[in-house]
Amino acid sequence: MASIEELKNRVDLHDLADRLGMQRGKGTGNANYHSPFHKDKSPSIGIDKTGKHFRDYSAEGTPFAKGSCVDMVMYVKGLAEVPEAMRWLHDEYGIPYDKKAAPNEPRPEKSRAEYIADKCLADALKVREYLNGRHISDAVIDAAIRAKTLGFNSWVSPKVQAGEVGHGGDAAAFIVRDRISSAVLAVDLRYLDPDANGGVKTQSQGDKxxxxxxxxxxxxxxxxxxxxxxxxxxxxxxxxxxxxxxxxxxxxxxxxxxxxxxxxxxxxxxxxxxxxxxxxxxxxxxxxxxxxxxxxxxxxxxxxxxxxxxxxxxxxxxxxxxxxxxxxxxxxxxxxxxxxxxxxxxxxPWLIPGLPAESGVLGKKRVYLPSHDFQQYWKFRTRPDFTNYISKMEEKDDGDDGVIKTPVIADLAGFRVASLSRVSVASATATMTGDPDNQPAVYFAVSVQTPRHGAALQRRVMMDEQLHNIDGWKKFGPVWIPSAFSRMINILERTADLGARHAANFVGLAYREGQLVVNEGADCYFTEPEKQCPYHNMSFPTGSVREARTVISAFQSTFKQNAALLPLVWSLGGHLKALLGFWPHMMIQSDKGSGKSTFIKRLERAIGMTMFSGQSLQTEFRLLTSISHTSHPVGWEELSARRQEVIDKAVGMLQENYQYTVTRRGTEMTEYLLCAPVLLAGEDVPVRSLLGKIIRTDLTGKKGPMMPDDLPRFPVRGWLEFLTRLSRNEVLARYREVRTMCLHASRASGEDDGALRMSGNYAAVYMAWMYLCEYAGIDADQGDFDADLFEEMNRHIGETSADREPWVWIMETALSEIAAGRFTFPYAWESGANPALLIRTSHIMDHISSSNHLREKWNGLPVKSDRVFKKQMLNAGVIDGDCERTINMRRVSNLQVISLDKLKTFGLYATPSTERTV
CATH class of the missing domain: 3.40.1360.10 (Dna Topoisomerase Vi A Subunit; Chain: A, domain 2)
Incomplete structure (x- = not known):
């Protein structure tokens, strides 16, 4: 009988659902099915995109309500034994009962290139005679044979006659291997007698x-x-x-x-x-x-x-x-x-590589120089990291009535200008959406090689007016002859079209010329890189898929209930923002000694993330520069320990970069694209106004084994290259599917817009997990990540039901002011069966706005209008109408009757005073 893994690979759950008589939900692209056991208004059984896993969200805890094709048969057919379900699948799909050989018995079938490589390596020594005839030394031949990159081919086609193309024959075989894995990718053949092979001198088998x-x-x-x-x-x-x-x-x-x-x-x-x-x-x-x-x-x-x-x-x-x-x-x-x-x-030695300063050179020239430039061009000579200048030609008599001209070479600059190219940088909208670019910015990129930086070129982006500013060039190194140097730059301006290119100033997954690409720091052209992007010099960690699985497994086990894996998935999923259009921020909660600081350091190392200390976030500008031009996550430590003014500005920025926002600063109007997802770490993260744009995880009491010290880094580069193969329509369709699943599993009601938005945030992270499983080649059910994610989602929704409403924060402040005796506007307490606070909502807003000690709270409120405040309270059902009362010998009208019992349901507790009871 076939194994469960073999059945999972062969059976598509959509087809199986049809065979089991399950009713599919209506709507284009809807991959959900109605439950076969009860009536449901909307489909409650979901099948993931791979078609290999299902889940009934209306039957949490029921045996076999999620899993593979075997689980689905047992669930729908009511079978109790796994073998019985497997036999049903064998009979239904006509799969033979004969057991297939174990995976380790026959080796997997080799590719054509691997097969040819093995044959060529077996006869490798025969290649020596041919290569010796091409003046190749024996030591080099032996070294290549030991490295298994050189062999000899003697295959001859039995069907093609000698002299015809495809006949084959003796050939030197150069075996092409993967740079990282050493796997055989191709074999290049160089025939010793091309005429026998129909005149074909070289041939390649495999990838080219x-x-x-x-x-x-x-x-x-x-x-x-x-x-x-x-x-x-x-x-x-x-x-x-x-x-x-x-x-x-x-x-x-x-x-x-x-x-x-x-x-x-x-x-x-x-x-x-x-x-x-x-x-x-x-x-x-x-x-x-x-x-x-x-x-x-x-x-x-x-x-x-x-x-x-x-x-x-x-x-x-x-x-x-x-x-x-x-x-x-x-x-x-x-x-x-x-x-x-x-x-x-x-x-x-030429200033422009490939353009000799000598006349009479054959063929097409790399760039055309007018005569007045070409007459000066020959004077400039370069070395890898130095530039010389021929200042004059000395004439000497050779004694035979002849004159010898000798160039006098002077030092021009302590560096080499490798290129000067025009760069068109895409606008923020084109970068994030892939739409046609209507506002590109044109800069000039200068690449320079200096002795102190070795082989790595140093790049600087310049405006038109900066190109001939010698002081700017002197930041690279010394310039000894400024006038000659200016003339050299004037000649190099002719080459601006040679390396002209389009770019996107964004580190992460972004659109360039409408195509989704992986952009690293070296691919960007910032005018002020240190200020504009925290990852301006980022090169994403690389590695194998096996290392990705190792990292995921380590994070999944180090804290129980996937509390540590959730931040890893969130961090990697942040790069989906260009496809999804948004990405939530994340909050890590924990008590003292729970391992939060150690875990965050391991997360930093694993994906190359940067955590900014609270000390570095003291100003609005520093906050702005830490989240600009990237989808790679950043972290903010102990934000709650900052001044309230800084907290308010930080929260305002997080509201904006939930999607993306463009701002410009300084006299030169330098552009900043606020986009980075932010990890907020601390014991008390002030995020009440961010609840609709944040997810969380709690590490308290879930500590598990420590992660190994030699844990590899996650191959972020490979992960991003995997994401480039996705399309926006595909991702959005999958997100709608996953969001539907999350809403079914959520405790949020359809009337609670804030809770629905929170469910959508957790759905985005769950979708990232599904893509991550596809990339790493693991089962999406591994470790019950989905169940733990939905449990955290529902706990988050339940515990923040009151905090999501701004009117709750305002009333909390008003009740505190009344209890402290600082509220000077008229109010009264009504006792009896339905105790209430009689007060005007406009007076509450006036008190908070006019009190100096409440200034910071007022600045941080998202609601500052009495009209909106009152409307929110009416929608919440805590106002039981209006009334008119005599307070302190004065008649006060239009007082709102605020029920104290209803306030308690939102966690608000008043302290009535007998002196003001009416």
């Missing part, structure tokens, strides 16, 4: 796009310099010249655009693609040089990621006859390994 070849990926971890070449033969040639080099192979010029080069950050990259001659007429690409033009584009890509990149100077690559040498392997064959080692370390 966005995948690189490296002889040994382990070298990348310790390498400070990385070479990039076109072919594997060229890579082995460089390794022959320098056995300790790290060389990456493009495997096709198209991969320049397809590879995510961010993994090369903090590496010095040397680009050495083929030195192709231009195509000749009548070729459609006449005048173009494929290798050099791809190298230019690669430099632009790397520079935009703040990665230092230099081009190898191939102008002097000539053979003994003066003919141009095309690639690295040809150079090795002509001049040997020692000269090749020196040649690949000679970089182009």
């Amino acid at each position: 796009d966005g995948v690189l070849w490296c002889a040994d990926w382990k070298r990348l971890k310790t390498a400070t310099k990385v070479w990039i070449v076109e072919s594997s033969i060229n890579a082995l040639s460089i390794l022959t010249a320098d056995a300790f080099a790290c060389v990456l192979v493009l495997r096709g010029l198209g991969n320049v655009d397809l590879v995510d080069w961010s993994f090369l950050r903090n590496k010095h990259v040397v680009v050495c693609l083929d030195n192709d001659l231009p195509f000749q007429e009548p070729h459609k690409l006449a005048g173009h040089r494929q290798g050099p033009e791809a190298a230019w584009k690669l430099v632009e890509k790397l520079t935009s990621l703040n990665i230092s990149a230099m081009l190898v100077d191939q102008a002097g690559w000539k053979n003994e006859d003066g003919d141009s040498i095309n690639d690295v392997n040809d150079y090795l064959g002509v001049w040997g390994a020692d000269k090749l080692r020196k040649a690949i370390d000679i970089y182009e």
Whole structure:
């Protein structure tokens, strides 16, 4: 008989529900079903998006009311034994009863690339003769074979004749492995006799796009310099010249655009693609040089990621006859390994990479310089982190009636300007919604390499008027000849179009040019990065899905009832704001010694989150800068210990960035996009006015085992890349489905709008958990997260039923003032069967607004109008009409009769005075 896991994989619950005769709810996209045991106005059985799990929210606690296909059969059919339900599924779906082999008996079927790789590795030593003929050393060949990235293919097609395409034959096999897992992704074949294979010289089996070849990926971890070449033969040639080099192979010029080069950050990259001659007429690409033009584009890509990149100077690559040498392997064959080692370390000295200052260069130029610029261009010479200037040419007599001109080289700047590019930064609306951008901002991004920062480029965003401000450039390093430097910048302005790009100033999941992308700090172009975003230099933690499961399991076990997992899910789900349109804040409650501080530190480490101390949140501007331009969560410690003025401003900002809000500050009107979800930690978090926009968890009394010290970081980068595959319509449809489930499980009534909103907040977190389970490959029922979440939701709704109404806060203050004898307006107590407070609501508002000692409370109130205050009390049913009474010998009319018994239901207790009883 098949296992439960096999049945779960084969049976779709929607199909099973139809076979069981369950009635589906009406409405497009409604994935819920009516209960088969009682009449329900709205569907109460929900099936998750995977179609593998169900839950009956109207039968909490009933056996088999949630779970897999087996549980559904037992629940609906009323079966008591699991084998009986499994037999029913076997018969219904025609699944054979023969037991399948255990997963560990036969190995999983290998991919075509893996199968070919195994065959090639078995005959790997046969490749030596061919590679020796290409001047590759034995040491390099042996090292690649040990790394299992080099082999030999001898397969010949039995169906295709020799000389035809697809025949095959002997070939050097370069095995392409994943950079992280070392899994085989592809095998590149280089045929020894291309004519036997129909003239096809190279062939690739497996993935091609966005995948690189490296002889040994382990070298990348310790390498400070990385070479990039076109072919594997060229890579082995460089390794022959320098056995300790790290060389990456493009495997096709198209991969320049397809590879995510961010993994090369903090590496010095040397680009050495083929030195192709231009195509000749009548070729459609006449005048173009494929290798050099791809190298230019690669430099632009790397520079935009703040990665230092230099081009190898191939102008002097000539053979003994003066003919141009095309690639690295040809150079090795002509001049040997020692000269090749020196040649690949000679970089182009030109100010604009790929644009020689010499006339007569063949092919299309990278950028056009007018004659007045080109006449000055040759004077500027660069090194990786330094710039020189030819100030003049000295003439000397060589003694044979000839004159030798010698350049006089002066120091120009203590850094190299790698690029000056125009950047169009999307507006806040386009960033958060993906709508067409009607208000982009245009800046100029300057990337500079300095000695103190090594291979990492330093970027600064400048306005038009800042480009020629030498004082601004001197922040990078010394500028010794300001006039020549200004002339250099004037020439570089011609290159603004070369690296022109669109960007989004947002760290997290955002839209760029209408596409959902993962934006890190290096992808942003802030004019004042330290002020505009707390994560302006953020690189999200990376790792494997297995590490994600490890982190989830550790957080789930360290506190009981998923009290610690809830903040983790909330933190990671915050990046759904661009798709969902909102995200609640979170409050962590705990008593002293409950482990809150330790837990928060582990959460910070796990996802790279920042907790701001209360000391750093003393002003409105500091609060604003801590939540700007990111969907990655931030934390505020002990907000309740701040001044009431700071608390009021903080709460006001949290109200705004529940969705997102744009504000501008300063004389330059610097833009701030308030968006970050905030984690509020403390024993008494002042959030009464935020109850509709916050969720909570309580750690008190739930302490479990400590998390291990070697717990890996959660792969946030991989999680965000998973989310980019979602669409807004898909997420919103799923949210509506999950919200319906949460409302069924909620104690909120349909008339309590505040409670309904709170349920919607918890539904968003539950949806994040479901997506997280899909990403990590775990069961959504693991650890009963949903049950604990709904329990916390209902407890939160029940305990804050009174606090959600602003009129309750106002009446609480008014009763305190009356009890203290500070209320000077006329009021009276009515005794009897229905005791009441006789008072005007307008007098209450006037008293609070005019009392100096209540000024901070007044400023923090969301309701300041007597009309709204009275309306809320009427809706709550605590006002039993109006009356007129004599108070202190004066007749007072239009007094509201406020029932003391009804006030008690909202947690408000009055202290009647016998002196004012009427």
